[in-house]
Amino acid sequence: MHDWPTFDAAQLRRERWGKTAELMAALGLDHLLLTTFDAIRYTTDVRTLIIAEGFDWFAAVVGPEGTCDVLVPWVDERVDDPEPDRPWVRSLRPLPSWAPALSHRTSWVRALAGVLRERGARRVGVDLLASDLLEGIRAELPETTFRGIATELYDLRLRKDALEIRLLEAASAVNARAAEAALAAARPGALDHDVLAAAMASLQRAGVEYLSHSLCNVRRGSGTWFAVGNELREGEAFFFDIGCYGAGGYASDMARVGFVGEPPAAIRAAYRRLLEAHRIGEETARPGVRASEIQAAVNGYLERQGLPITPYSVGHGIGLRACELPTIHRADRMDRDQMLAEGMVIALEPETAVEVDGRPVVLKVEDDYVVERDGLRRLTDAGYATA
Incomplete structure (x- = not known):
């Protein structure tokens, strides 16, 4: 517990x-x-x-x-x-x-x-x-x-009080441990369901109120994120996206890329660029910045690298819903292009893909942050897989 x-x-x-x-x-x-x-x-x-x-x-x-x-x-x-x-x-x-x-x-x-x-x-x-x-x-x-x-x-609910932020920190810490368990469960012959089982078991042992979502993409396209019993193979990359509601009903939402053995060079290169896009999003997001500016910074970098852009909002707020305001998307895909403010809690979740042997390999990472005076402070402290 x-x-x-x-x-x-x-x-x-x-x-x-x-x-x-x-x-x-x-x-x-x-x-x-x-x-x-x-x-x-x-x-x-x-x-x-x-x-x-x-x-x-x-x-x-x-x-x-x-x-x-x-x-x-x-x-x-x-x-x-x-x-x-x-x-x-x-x-x-x-x-x-x-x-x-x-x-x-x-x-x-x-x-x-x-x-x-x-x-x-x-x-x-x-x-x-x-x-x-x-x-x-x-x-x-x-x-x-x-x-x-x-x-x-x-x-x-856009801006959280100090107590709400404490509870969101706790949910993110628990979700981060679940992500580490999921990464540790990935090995040749394991199924996508096995990866998620490790994460969900970790969350339940921690005593969360509710499991919000449990997704794992192994050899599937963007948007087809559901575990279907695909077996992990040597040299493969995959990603999972998991979430929970913790004490007080406050949520966490995060994603990680995982590897089974040594992936091909094309995947390693795309993954490095995805992490750089993630870093750019982190640096761009600060009080006074419009949501669409973050979307443009992340996808602009991916596009300049010749990679597919994130085909949805690169971020969103987190609170009593795993996904709430502000929406971080293109200005023409939102009713309001809201400005970040101190006390907001948000997720950033860039995605890209690379083709290997004629099949797209989708890569995605996601973290939760509190918006502070000088920028973002990450709440989901799990490390990133190395390739």
Whole structure:
């Protein structure tokens, strides 16, 4: 088990709620209706991420003073004051269990409208709700107005507090140890699944809250990152991309290239240039720099070296999601070209490829960083494979 940092969960929730309350006041809202796991966690500190497909299994209604009613699939009757250490959680309410929300539309509308009516909600901010559900709730509550506030909630989390950064550091340290375990598991005859099994076992032993993703590319193209049972061969290169949610629900996301024996010269050369592109991204990213400038610096270098560019954003924010704002991409691929600021936590993940024996070999590295006054500080401290 990892020695996770001790922290005051109530204090963390108070700090996050303070920002949320200011946003509600600025937007003239008296309640929030939340369904996404990260917004519910940020606002209420209630964990709902129990299965990947459970994104539409939960909801929380939050009032202006911070008390909340959480609708969950694991109770069949209302439970008042369910958690003594979270006195702001007023109740748990039942929803249809283990099923998509829209497969029980009427039940969901009745449950959500009932809580909002009970609370006297009149101006409600919503993060993400299927249109069929929202239409039904509006019909039940014609005097209540609703507005989408997902972007505002994401922006609220752009810059992390000191405690949030501590928790992100811990998640990155645990993920880095998992990456080292994955690299150590690579040998001739091992499968891509074996590499990931080593990483996932390391994360579970460390006591993470949840495994966010587990990808390994052996002899597959860009975007086809899934492990499929490919066997590692002498002289091959591969990469894996792994992630977790650690204490407090804070995430880490990282990738490494691995080698089995001595790879061909073309792969070694491309890998050196990939690491240089990664370094250029690190040096470019600092407070006051636009996200698109980082994308241009990384891909501009790869292009000048005659290598394929990263065909997606070279980076993103990290927090209660493994991937959140800011998005680090081309300006024409983003709604907003956001500027880095001190206190943001980001990932940089350049990719390139090289052709060997008529087949593309995809190479990718990724690390997590906190943006500080003078630049980036790396959080994922695992080393890089040498070739």
